[in-house]
Amino acid sequence: ETDEAAILRLQLSLLIDERERERAIAEREREQLAGTVADLRVRLDRAEQRITALISDNAYRTKRPWWKWRRGP
Template sequence: MRYTLGTAAKATGKAKSTILRTIRSGTITAIKTGSGSYEIEPSELHRVFPSTVAQTMPSHDTQPAEEHHATLRLQLEILERERLRERDQMQATIDDLRGRPDRAEERATGLLAAPQKRRSWWPW
């Protein structure tokens, strides 16, 4: 079912002159009938102007409210556990990174303090 200028204006909440201006500028394509009126495809109109008419969709939700709340609580608990696991993992990474300079310093002093053996290329 195509819109006329009047029905398009009602569907988008815009003035007829605004819609006509967008048709003339080429932003929206429309068909001009023999009587001089315009016919606009709904998909073409709503591509530019969102619909303001509340389109009620039939509810396919057969889950009772109590079950829905229980499901949401379970999902929240799972997400909370995941968040805590990630937090612990990040804290372990932070602790490891904070300890690295100390371990590097210990290795460096250990290498500097070790006596160097003089090596000869003679095998005997």
């Protein structure tokens, strides 16, 4: 085996290792983003439930004319 072949094998090995590290980093980032998306979906669902509850609560209240609320002489 020549020195040039040994150098090429070493370079190839280093490139493969670097690619594997980059894949691992990308996978961790993907998992973090998926977790963030899941958390945001839960928060959105809760907010929608609160809004729906508020809307339905207001729909059941009796409507009063505004002039009965006025303070006047």
